[in-house]
Amino acid sequence: MKLKFWPFELQLTHPWMIASRRGSNPHQVVLVELTDTDGVTGLGEAAPSRVYEETPEGVMAFCRQVDPGKLSFADIPGSMSYLAALAPGQMATKCGFNLALLDGAARRARQPLYDFLGLGFRENHHVTSFSIGIDTADIIRKKVIAAEKYPVLKLKLGDPRDRENLAALREISPTKPVRVDANEAWQTKEQALTMIEWCAKDGYIQFIEQPMPRDASAADMVWLKERSPLPLFADESYHTAKDLAYCVECFHGVNVKLVKTGGVSVAYDALQAARKAGLKTMLGCMIETSVLISAAAHLAELTDHLDIDGNLLITNDPFLGVTADKGILSFAKAVEKNGLRVTARA
Numbered sequence: 001m002k003l004k005f006w007p008f009e010l011q012l013t014h015p016w017m018i019a020s021r022r023g024s025n026p027h028q029v030v031l032v033e034l035t036d037t038d039g040v041t042g043l044g045e046a047a048p049s050r051v052y053e054e055t056p057e058g059v060m061a062f063c064r065q066v067d068p069g070k071l072s073f074a075d076i077p078g079s080m081s082y083l084a085a086l087a088p089g090q091m092a093t094k095c096g097f098n099l100a101l102l103d104g105a106a107r108r109a110r111q112p113l114y115d116f117l118g119l120g121f122r123e124n125h126h127v128t129s130f131s132i133g134i135d136t137a138d139i140i141r142k143k144v145i146a147a148e149k150y151p152v153l154k155l156k157l158g159d160p161r162d163r164e165n166l167a168a169l170r171e172i173s174p175t176k177p178v179r180v181d182a183n184e185a186w187q188t189k190e191q192a193l194t195m196i197e198w199c200a201k202d203g204y205i206q207f208i209e210q211p212m213p214r215d216a217s218a219a220d221m222v223w224l225k226e227r228s229p230l231p232l233f234a235d236e237s238y239h240t241a242k243d244l245a246y247c248v249e250c251f252h253g254v255n256v257k258l259v260k261t262g263g264v265s266v267a268y269d270a271l272q273a274a275r276k277a278g279l280k281t282m283l284g285c286m287i288e289t290s291v292l293i294s295a296a297a298h299l300a301e302l303t304d305h306l307d308i309d310g311n312l313l314i315t316n317d318p319f320l321g322v323t324a325d326k327g328i329l330s331f332a333k334a335v336e337k338n339g340l341r342v343t344a345r346a
């Protein structure tokens with residue numbers, strides 16, 4: 001097996017701001033390509049997040065450690081065990097390799113990844129929300145106008161301007177369904193409840209993501225869950241199925257991301273485990289190219305909600321894969337029929 005990896009800097013339409021991290025430009029990802037002795041290639045992407053103390057430099061250093069001779073499209077569990085043993089953590093990089101391995105394996109099997117995983121994919125069925133980061137009310141208005149074609153929005157809260165920002169959104173779009181993501185911003189259960197009750201008065205807010213810090217006590221979260229007028233979703237609190245017991249107690253649903261879990265294989269298990277435990281499921285993303293976004297879309301059948309819009313927030317996506325016209329996910333325009341169904345833009 002041959003390995004190639006290279007950094008790529010994403011250009012954002014707007015500077016991206018959320019409660020846990022301010023003005024996080026520039027955004028750099030690392031692309032990973034594996035080629036087997038028959039010339040079959042697999043493409044992956046690592047999108048490291050400072051929220052989880054991962055950096056592009058860390059990803060590059062990990063990639064340099066990898067002996068591609070130990071990786072095989074025919075043995076994904078064995079390949080992932082080899083990577084797991086190389087270093088603890090580094091989930092974004094492990095995710096990049098997992099995607100490349102699955103892309104190659106499904107292309108060898110001449111199947112799209114969703115069929116290779118036995119899930120299938122319904123066209124014209126899955127809808128992603130479009131995210132509006134923290135900003136001034138004026139920019140929020142402009143962003144909401146620009147997002148008119150998307151049927152569901154996600155608004156980032158956790159800032160002194162929250163009330164004027166939601167009001168700005170509602171000036172433009174009075175009744176559009178909105179999901180709120182607080183990104184761990186509300187520090188006490190009382191503050192969180194006050195904010196959630198305020199959100200519920202809006203009438204069109206669907207649920208609240210990560211109201212409190214990821215290490216909030218189960219006692220506080222259970223108190224909040226019992227009183228919350230809106231469903232609560234865990235994001236920073238749910239990485240893999242190992243976090244399930246806490247999340248079943250404290251939340252109504254979970255938001256799974258490929259870069260947190262370490263790729264599609266573990267995300268598949270994390271979504272299945274959450275469903276079996278009676279939780280609602282959602283797939284989310286970071287700021288990413290169409291490689292990671294398309295990879296997530298292959299798991300759409302395991303979800304109740306999707307928030308995979310990271311490629312819609314950048315202006316220089318080098319790849320074509322799943323599309324999200326009017327928020328509706330489709331592989332109909334994908335030139336590549338197998339694997340992740342991603343190709344480089346001409």
Ligand SMILES: [Mg+2]
Nearest residue numbers: 181209210235
């Ligand atoms: Mg979130």
